[in-house]
Structures are given as structure tokens and as C-alpha cells.
Amino acid sequence: MESITKNFNDAHLDSINSNYSTAETQSHTSHEEDNELSASEKSLLQKIVRTGLITSKHDIEVQRRDPKSPLYSIKSFELLELHPNLLKGVYEMGYNAPSKIQETALPLLLANPPQNLIAQSQSGTGKTAAFVLAMLSRVDPEFQYPQVICLSPTYELTIQTGEVIAKMSIYCPNIKLRYAVRGENVEKGSKIEEHIIVGTPGKVLDWATKFKFFNPKNIKVFVLDEADIMVDTQGHQDQSFRIRRLLPETCQMMFFSATYTEDVMRFANAIAPESVIIKLKREEETLDNIRQYYVNCNNKEDKYNALVNIYGGVTIGQAMIFCQTKKMALWLINQMAEQGHAVALLSGELTIEQRISVLDRFREGKEKVLVTTNVLSRGIDIEQVTIVINFDLPVTVTRGPDYDTYLHRIGRTGRFGKKGIAINLVSGILDHVVLKKIEEHFCKPIECLNTDNADDMEKLGAED
Numbered sequence: 001m002e003s004i005t006k007n008f009n010d011a012h013l014d015s016i017n018s019n020y021s022t023a024e025t026q027s028h029t030s031h032e033e034d035n036e037l038s039a040s041e042k043s044l045l046q047k048i049v050r051t052g053l054i055t056s057k058h059d060i061e062v063q064r065r066d067p068k069s070p071l072y073s074i075k076s077f078e079l080l081e082l083h084p085n086l087l088k089g090v091y092e093m094g095y096n097a098p099s100k101i102q103e104t105a106l107p108l109l110l111a112n113p114p115q116n117l118i119a120q121s122q123s124g125t126g127k128t129a130a131f132v133l134a135m136l137s138r139v140d141p142e143f144q145y146p147q148v149i150c151l152s153p154t155y156e157l158t159i160q161t162g163e164v165i166a167k168m169s170i171y172c173p174n175i176k177l178r179y180a181v182r183g184e185n186v187e188k189g190s191k192i193e194e195h196i197i198v199g200t201p202g203k204v205l206d207w208a209t210k211f212k213f214f215n216p217k218n219i220k221v222f223v224l225d226e227a228d229i230m231v232d233t234q235g236h237q238d239q240s241f242r243i244r245r246l247l248p249e250t251c252q253m254m255f256f257s258a259t260y261t262e263d264v265m266r267f268a269n270a271i272a273p274e275s276v277i278i279k280l281k282r283e284e285e286t287l288d289n290i291r292q293y294y295v296n297c298n299n300k301e302d303k304y305n306a307l308v309n310i311y312g313g314v315t316i317g318q319a320m321i322f323c324q325t326k327k328m329a330l331w332l333i334n335q336m337a338e339q340g341h342a343v344a345l346l347s348g349e350l351t352i353e354q355r356i357s358v359l360d361r362f363r364e365g366k367e368k369v370l371v372t373t374n375v376l377s378r379g380i381d382i383e384q385v386t387i388v389i390n391f392d393l394p395v396t397v398t399r400g401p402d403y404d405t406y407l408h409r410i411g412r413t414g415r416f417g418k419k420g421i422a423i424n425l426v427s428g429i430l431d432h433v434v435l436k437k438i439e440e441h442f443c444k445p446i447e448c449l450n451t452d453n454a455d456d457m458e459k460l461g462a463e464d
């Protein structure tokens, strides 16, 4: 896989950059735009970012001692009885103590006989490390064939998970990993010798059935990341289910997600019988470290102005802006680029190389703002994202609130206990109805943000 990652890091986004080259070469905010923000707005927005969003290790330690926090832990990684080389890898990654999901799930996942698990934990609370440690613990490097399959819904997430696997297993050089994603090929007639396959469902299914590159009967562990979408009829149900049917009855199932609907939970239970279930209460699903706001707007131009104000005031961190359609994302990015803002666009129709390159640039901070559609709402872990803006609220095909997408989108900020801000730009009655329902559903207030009102802004800036 090294080759893939390297190529993508090296890849240049010529086609995209040529579209937005103005944004690249100009400063982030022009002088005229600076004037659009009143001095009080600017200083307050900066204060929010400075005081609210920079979390020290000390804050995380405090959260760890609060039993209500998803970072709460009473155990150490030593107590989880990991292999010493895995433990070394964990510490090398800078993890001092397990999060709640890690300390709860790992003893279950490592127990013998193996136990199926369907686990829910909030965005950014360390689910990946939980299942990666379990996967690595189950591999027997003596045998040169795949023993673990981990499925993710998108290419980007697969690569991200693979990178966590590679880092955690740095002191287990005998454990080998194979990516099953678009662009990866195996020589016809040969067999895969790596122990872990991490991939997207279509490719893994092809490798197992059409090309018979590995024997599914040797698989001991089957992991579904973002499990709800992997077993949902709207998602990858068919392929995941077909892969599951190839695996031995005894194969251990590990399903992880931040969200599950009742239906999905029932179905997951059917394909992973007698699972232990770790489920959050509704009011626990959203994180207290992510403050949620809405801004009243009249139309999309008005939303754009609100955005520019927020963008202009933010001096630290990065923002992700979600649009419901590619058309809206393109309109927005053109507006922003015209006015000299350095923004990047990531939407579904880009090639894989382009998508990875956009993400790499954003991760490196080359662009402060990433405009995207729902393609990036799940799983992507970029620590420095301090603000998520819903330029459009997430809605279903029937234009009702899409609760799960909302939760996944705002979860791109506030990673592992850091502070984050989610701002919803709402215009029109329908938007207000959707917002109200979202607020009621998660039992968490979404406060009105009135950028013209100094008191409002002061309140916002003063928060813990």
C-alpha cells in the first residue's frame, strides 16, 4: 500500500487548482472583506477560537475523570492485556489511557471464546483504535493468509484506517496489511499472503468470489466500520451481507458506528448473532464539547455573507463546510474563490487521486476551508478542524431531517475531547422545522447566533 499513499501524496491537483488558482495566490481575506466585519465581531470570533477551541492535555485529563464523558477511563492500556508490542505502538501514538469505548470494548473483543460486538460511541472517541487493536491481537503471523477483514464505506476512510493499523503495528513487523480499494491489483491466479485486508465492500467481494485471491473460510474477524451504513439498505447492505455469508460461522463480528437506527440495529443483530451491544442513550449521542448554533439567513447569498464573516474572524484552526448538493458546493466555492479565499472542494465526482490530494492539502493546512458534500461526513479525522458549518442542513430524500448525517457532520470537529463549534445556516420555514426537529431529537440546544448582537457574541466567546 505504501505505493498508493506515496503516489497520492505526490499527486498534484492540476485540474482543480487551475479552477481555483486565484484562491491559491491571493491572501485569505482581502482588505475590503476585513471591513465587512465589525471590530467587535472580529475580536469576539477570535476570542471564541482562542479560548474555546484550544484544549490542553489537562482538559482531556479532566474529561477522563468525569464518568459522563466518553473519554472517561479507569483502566490503563496495560490492564487491557494487549500484546507488549501493540502496547508499545499505542504509546508511540501518544495515547496515554484508553477512552470509554476502548476500555469497554477491548476486554469483550479480546475474550475467548470470541464474542460478537455491536458498538456505538460518539464521533471522535477512538472507535478506530478499539477495533484496530482487537484486529491486530487476533492475527497469527505464522500463517501467511488473510485472517481479518475490515470494511469501510469509502476509499478515504479505508486509507485512514489502514494508516492507523500501520502505526499501531509498527512493532509487529510480521503482521502485514493489504488494501482492497480501487486501483489496487493482485496478479491473476495468485493468493494474497497478508494477514489483514482493509477495503471497500465491492472490491473485497470481488477478490473473494470472482478472483478467489483469498479463502474467506480462513477469516477469524470481520469488522464493519461505520456499520450502520454498511448494513443499511441505502448503503452497502448487499455486498456486506454477501461477504458475511462467505465467512465461517465462528468468525467474530465487530460492528462500530456513531449512529444506528432501530432497523439497522435489528439487522446487525441478525447477521452478528448473540452480539454484546454497546449503545448510547439518545441524549448522549451528541457531544457536549461541540457547541451548536444556527444563524438566520434569508437566502443563499445571505448565507454566503454569514460564512464570510465567520471565516474572516477565524484565525486558528480549520473549517469544513457541508452542502447538500454538488451544485451548491460548486456555487459556493466559486463565490469564495472569486473573492480570494483559499478554499478546497471535495465532492464525489473527483477522481480518487484528486480526493486524496485535496484531503492531504487540507490536513497539512494548505487550505483553511474545505467545502464538501456528504461524501466526507463520516469518519474523517482531522484534529485541527475547529468549525463545521452546515451551509445546507442535512435532509433525507423526503426533505425531513437526516439526523445521522447531522451527527456525523458535526463530529468532524471536537475530535477526542477537543472543543468544536457547529454552525447551521438556516433560511426559510422548512429549514427552521428541520432544525427544530434536530434539536428535539438529540435533546441538545442549538442556540441562535446573531452576529449583529454584541451580547450574543460576548456570550458565545465567554463559554467555558
Ligand SMILES: Nc1ncnc2c1ncn2[C@@H]1O[C@H](COP(=O)(O)OP(=O)(O)OP(=O)(O)O)[C@@H](O)[C@H]1O
Pocket: 094, 095, 096, 097, 098, 099, 102, 121, 122, 123, 124, 125, 126, 127, 128, 129, 257, 258, 378, 379, 380, 381, 383, 411, 415, 416
Ligand atoms: N486513547 C487515546 N488517547 C488519545 N488519543 C486518542 C485515543 N484514541 C483515539 N485517539 C485519537 O482520537 C481521534 C479520534 O479517533 P477515531 O478517529 O478513532 O474516532 P472515531 O470514534 O472512530 O470517530 P468517527 O465516529 O468520526 O469515525 C484520533 O485522532 C485518534 O488518534
